[in-house]
Amino acid sequence: MLFHYHWLGALGYPLSSKHKKRSDLSRGFVNLTGPGPQDPLNIQKLRFQAAQGPQDVADLREALKRARGIIGGLTVSPWIEGETSPGSRVQTDDEIDEYIYENVFGHHACCTNKMGADDDPMAVLDGNFSVRGAAGLRVVDASSWPDVPGYFITTPTYMISEKAADVVIAAASRRS
Numbered sequence: 001m002l003f004h005y006h007w008l009g010a011l012g013y014p015l016s017s018k019h020k021k022r023s024d025l026s027r028g029f030v031n032l033t034g035p036g037p038q039d040p041l042n043i044q045k046l047r048f049q050a051a052q053g054p055q056d057v058a059d060l061r062e063a064l065k066r067a068r069g070i071i072g073g074l075t076v077s078p079w080i081e082g083e084t085s086p087g088s089r090v091q092t093d094d095e096i097d098e099y100i101y102e103n104v105f106g107h108h109a110c111c112t113n114k115m116g117a118d119d120d121p122m123a124v125l126d127g128n129f130s131v132r133g134a135a136g137l138r139v140v141d142a143s144s145w146p147d148v149p150g151y152f153i154t155t156p157t158y159m160i161s162e163k164a165a166d167v168v169i170a171a172a173s174r175r176s
Contacts, residue, residue, distance in 0.1 A: 071083075111142075
């Protein structure tokens, strides 16, 4: 989950703070409804509705409070005209929580098709990116990670794509 806070500087320059909650506890899920690649998916986003959702909201609330404290303590704070997002009207815990529920999103959908060992009941993919129970279907994207690999996922996405290309080429070579 990614949460942005914004302030406007006196010269019109924006100042931003971002909080990335690396391991959100209220993850949703995606389930197959059948063995075919064209079968519809059961997608449940949950949006803080899972058992640990309130903890995710509390963590993001505390991050906003810390960001406000840091910005207020900076030597440039006299040149900050004001907070634009979530804004000075959002102050109490309840107001902050409401803002989070309405505005925070999962910036990169990840970790819904975990790759793992055959004996891992949560591992949707085998080590060759093949979906267990769906012949001929591979998944090669950020959903294959068991956990988000850091804060900026572009490079790990390139790396897993290169590995998958090697796997697919090797499988094609064995068939020919």
